[in-house]
Amino acid sequence: MDKSKSPLKVALHGMDGRSYKMMAMYLQGPCKGVAVVVNDNNAECDIFDADAFNAEKLLNERLQKSPHRPVIVISLTDRKLENVLYVKKPVKIEDMVAALSQAKKSLGLPAKQTSTQPAPATVNRSVPITPVSTDTHKTNDIQPTADKQALKKFVLDTDEQKKTSKHQAAMLLSEQGFGAFIGNVVGVDVNDPKQFAKATYNPKEYFQGYVESAIRLSYEKAQIRQLNSGWSPLVIFPHSNEVWLDADEKQLRAFAGLPISSSLVGKMSITPLSLESAVMNEALEKFHSVDAFLWKIACWASKGRYPGNIDIRHPVYLKNWPNFTRLLVTPHALRISALLIQGPRTLGNIAEVLNVKPQYVFVFVSAASSLGLAGQAKREVDVLVHTPDIKPNKNQGLLSRILSTLRGKKG
Amino acid sequence: MSQYKIIFTGPVGAGKTTAINSISDVPPIKTDASASDMTKSRKASTTVALDYGVMNLSGGEKLHLYGTPGQERFDFMWDILVTGGIGLVLLLDNTRADPFQDMKFFLDTFDKFITDTAVAIGVTQMDLSGKPTIDDYHLQLKVLGIKPPVFAVDARVKSDVSLLVQSLLYTLDPGLEE
Numbered sequence: 054m055d056k057s058k059s060p061l062k063v064a065l066h067g068m069d070g071r072s073y074k075m076m077a078m079y080l081q082g083p084c085k086g087v088a089v090v091v092n093d094n095n096a097e098c099d100i101f102d103a104d105a106f107n108a109e110k111l112l113n114e115r116l117q118k119s120p121h122r123p124v125i126v127i128s129l130t131d132r133k134l135e136n137v138l139y140v141k142k143p144v145k146i147e148d149m150v151a152a153l154s155q156a157k158k159s160l161g162l163p164a165k166q167t168s169t170q171p172a173p174a175t176v177n178r179s180v181p182i183t184p185v186s187t188d189t190h191k192t193n194d195i196q197p198t199a200d201k202q203a204l205k206k207f208v209l210d211t212d213e214q215k216k217t218s219k220h221q222a223a224m225l226l227s228e229q230g231f232g233a234f235i236g237n238v239v240g241v242d243v244n245d246p247k248q249f250a251k252a253t254y255n256p257k258e259y260f261q262g263y264v265e266s267a268i269r270l271s272y273e274k275a276q277i278r279q280l281n282s283g284w285s286p287l288v289i290f291p292h293s294n295e296v297w298l299d300a301d302e303k304q305l306r307a308f309a310g311l312p313i314s315s316s317l318v319g320k321m322s323i324t325p326l327s328l329e330s331a332v333m334n335e336a337l338e339k340f341h342s343v344d345a346f347l348w349k350i351a352c353w354a355s356k357g358r359y360p361g362n363i364d365i366r367h368p369v370y371l372k373n374w375p376n377f378t379r380l381l382v383t384p385h386a387l388r389i390s391a392l393l394i395q396g397p398r399t400l401g402n403i404a405e406v407l408n409v410k411p412q413y414v415f416v417f418v419s420a421a422s423s424l425g426l427a428g429q430a431k432r433e434v435d436v437l438v439h440t441p442d443i444k445p446n447k448n449q450g451l452l453s454r455i456l457s458t459l460r461g462k463k464g
Numbered sequence: 465m466s467q468y469k470i471i472f473t474g475p476v477g478a479g480k481t482t483a484i485n486s487i488s489d490v491p492p493i494k495t496d497a498s499a500s501d502m503t504k505s506r507k508a509s510t511t512v513a514l515d516y517g518v519m520n521l522s523g524g525e526k527l528h529l530y531g532t533p534g535q536e537r538f539d540f541m542w543d544i545l546v547t548g549g550i551g552l553v554l555l556l557d558n559t560r561a562d563p564f565q566d567m568k569f570f571l572d573t574f575d576k577f578i579t580d581t582a583v584a585i586g587v588t589q590m591d592l593s594g595k596p597t598i599d600d601y602h603l604q605l606k607v608l609g610i611k612p613p614v615f616a617v618d619a620r621v622k623s624d625v626s627l628l629v630q631s632l633l634y635t636l637d638p639g640l641e642e
Contacts, residue, residue, distance in 0.1 A: 074559065074592060222623045294597070373602040374613040374631065378624045385642060387627070391634035394611050407638065446637035448550060451468055453640055454521040456633050459487070459626045460642070 060089040061157050063125075064096035066115070067105030076100065080153075083146050088153050096122070098156040103128035104142070112137075123156035125149075216340040219295065225382045228413075235383070235416060236310050236356040243357045243412045246401065252415060253361040258312045259354035261347070261423060267323045268296075268343060276325050283320035284308055294343045299336070309350040348380045348420045355419035357412030359400060368397035368430040368440070369418055375426055383420070384413045397430035398440050406443060469528040470629065471546050472515070473574065474555035475566045479588040479619030480531035481515045483555060486625040488517025488529055542573065551632045552583045555619065556601075559593040564604050571608065583610075584632035586617030586624070 063080070065073050077090040088098070099119075101112050103126045115124065116136065124137040127144055138152040226234055243252040256262040263280060264287065271278035271289040280287040285304075288297040298305065313321070363369060371393035377386065388407050392398065400418060404411040421427035446452055472480045485491075493516045515531030530545050546552070554570050556563045567585070571578065587601065601614045613631035617624045634640060 222618070222621050223627060225623070225627075293594070373605075373611055374615075376598045376615055377613070377631065378615040378617055378627050382627070387630055387634045388638050388640065388642070390613070391631070391638035394635075395638070408641075443637075443639050445639055448468075449637055449640065451521075451525070451550070452633045452637055454523065454525065455468075455519065455527055456630060456640055456642070458519055458521050458527075459630055459633075 060086050061153055061160075062091040062095055062097045063088045063153075064093040064099050065090055065102075066099055066111050067102040067108040072102065079144070079149075084150055084153070087150055097160055098123045098125065098153070100125045100127065101137075103134075104130075123159045125152045125156060216295075217338045219340050219342050219345070221345075221379070223378050223380055223382050226384060228384045228410075231357075231384055231413070234306075235352055238356050238358060241358075243415060244410045246411075249365050249401065249411070252358045252411070253363075254355060254358040254419075255361045256351065256354060256419075256423065259350075260309045260313060261350045261354040263313065263321055264296075264347060264350060265423060268347070270323055274325075277328060279324050279326045281320065281322045281324065282313075283317045288326060289343070295340050296343055296346050297340050298346075299339055305350070306353050309353040310356065342379060344376065344424055345379050345381075347423045348375070351420045351423035352381055352383060352416055355416045357416050359415040359418050360422050363400070363418065363422070363429055365400055368399050368402075369393070369427055370397040370430045371421060372426045372428075375421060375424065380420075383416050385409045386413075386417050389414055389417045392443065393427070395443075396440070402440055467528060467548060468525070469530055469549050470551055470553060470632070471530050471532065471549045471574075471577075472553045472555060473532040473542070473570055475557060475560060475570075477560075478555040478557040478566075479586075479617070480555055482619035483553070483586070483617070483625045484515050484517040484529045484531050486619060486622045487519060487629065489520045490518050493517075546574065546577045549577065549581065551581045551636060552578055553586065553628060553632060554583055555586045555588055555617065557589050558587050558596065559589045563587070563596065564601075567601070567604065568608070571610075578610075582632055582635040583612045584628050584635065585612055585614045586619070586628045587614065588617050588619050590616045591618070 065076055068076060073090075080086070080088045080090065099115055099122060101108055101115075101124065103109075103112070105111075112124070112126070112134075115122070120136075125140060126134055126137045127140045127142055129142045131139075131141065133139075138155055140148045140152050238252075241251050242248050256265065260282070263282065267278055267280040267287065268289055268291075272291045275291055277291070278289045280289065285298055285300045290296070300308070359365065371390060374390050374394060375386075377390075385407060388409070389403055392403060392407060398406070400411065400414050403409075404414045407414075418427050472483055474480055515529075517529040519527040519529065521527055530549075532542055532545055552574055554567070554574075556566055560566060571583070574583070585601065587598065598614055598616060602611075605611065605614070613628070613635065615624070615628050615631065617628055619625060
């Protein structure tokens with residue numbers, strides 16, 4: 054890799070969560086990515102906020118531990134610190150870029166050229182570290198536990214916000230759009246109670262089943278794995294709960310909605326992948342969260358049917374609410390969740406109590422099962438005890454009006 | 465005419481003001497001021513009294529949206545605020561040092577109100593800090609013996625806030641028709 058083009062890796066010290074985020078974004082945005090925030094162990098340079106009450110201690114520790122690692126200090130007051138680069142607050146882009154450039158040079162790395170003409174940063178090499186600013190006792194009073202409580206550190210992942218699919222808001226599917234988006238099963242009326250026994254599908258015969266197996270294996274081994282299917286390979290990143298697939302939604306829908314043909318079964322394999330080979334050159338917008346991906350392909354495989362391992366005569370449970378803001382919201386999914394979270398019910402009972410077509414219950418249970426959120430209740434009591442009717446809220450009229458107002462507001 | 469309200473609560477910087485703004489029909493009345501106490505380390509200005517927004521409902525009724533001030537020194541107002549409320553929206557900032565502690569604090573504080581009504585939890589800033597995960601929140605809630613909706617929320621996105629409030633309404637009555 055050409056190091057001259059890579060950003061300087063910096064660690065931030067003496068900053069609370071907000072300041073930390075702000076500085077990370079400042080380096081990424083206004084400073085045009087000349088530096089990137091990383092964990093302390095991987096850093097080439099350190100940036101200290103000298104106005105933090107424990108900055109002096111932190112700085113001394115750093116200088117003793119890594120005397121050759123360049124240090125940039127930012128402060129409201131003029132500082133004369135030995136062997137450090139100083140940038141005065143409020144931090145100006147050109148000053149920060151200049152300091153970062155000098156830090157890079159001191160490491161023997163060529164500085165990245167930016168459109169900003171850097172002004173030389175102040176470097177002092179003779180005067181010992183001075184005490185922190187006079188405001189520090191105030192800061193200490195304000196947040197007395199700050200030195201004891203490790204402030205949450207995180208590396209601002211400059212790529213994270215480019216993962217547009219992963220952070221996409223929920224898609225709300227209406228009854229009218231269900232058939233076109235999810236599809237229908239030919240030859241079975243899934244909404245006819247007499248045909249319920251036939252309204253099943255086997256996830257293992259679909260892409261869903263292979264993805265579930267690959268994800269399980271990848272998580273068990275804590276390894277990046279690639280699912281090869283004779284189609285676009287699916288890469289699974291267990292540590293970040295992500296998958297990557299080079300296919301648009303239309304292609305995926307078509308592939309996920311059809312049983313895997315016998316000619317493709319032989320091509321299915323799961324192979325381990327190294328981080329380097331998995332991450333390089335991957336388009337960030339093609340990352341999805343594991344949950345959102347599985348949920349969606351389960352909906353497409355289900356087409357309004359329920360998984361064959363569910364006995365329709367027995368109740369199913371819902372472990373917890375799905376994270377609906379990041380999932381495909383099928384018709385009545387919120388209502389079904391609210392009802393099922395109260396206690397196990399049979400699929401038919403849910404449809405009856407909520408007065409909805411069974412296919413909406415079936416597709417919800419299929420998707421929730423794929424994430425391990427729903428399953429067959431095994432306790433005897435769930436079968437023996439009569440499922441209670443739901444009691445209307447005394448403000449039902451009002452709640453309905455709020456709901457219709459919210460549903461009329463598009464995000 | 466009755467006064468109906470939903471309460472938005474949560475720690476400083478969790479997005480209460482923004483969330484109310486996302487679904488209010490009128491520009492919310494904000495009472496932000498320069499932070500002068502412990503909030504200073506997290507944001508430049510903060511809500512020192514309360515936020516207020518309105519949703520206009522059919523039939524001329526209004527739903528009032530109140531945001532509690534994040535600072536604990538205003539907690540004497542919280543009891544007054546929740547009186548007559550139909551439910552609680554709790555927003556948690558995932559970048560804070562211990563969001564579980566925040567969650568427990570607010571669930572404890574509003575315990576009686578939640579028992580009488582319902583709560584829906586929105587976790588903000590998940591694009592900046594992915595841990596803890598939504599599953600981790602559910603594990604914590606399991607210990608507390610409750611199963612409220614917990615969604616990742618971008619308080620600026622209307623559909624996120626809308627879905628969270630809808631989940632609150634359905635928790636109150638799953639029989640509500642769409």
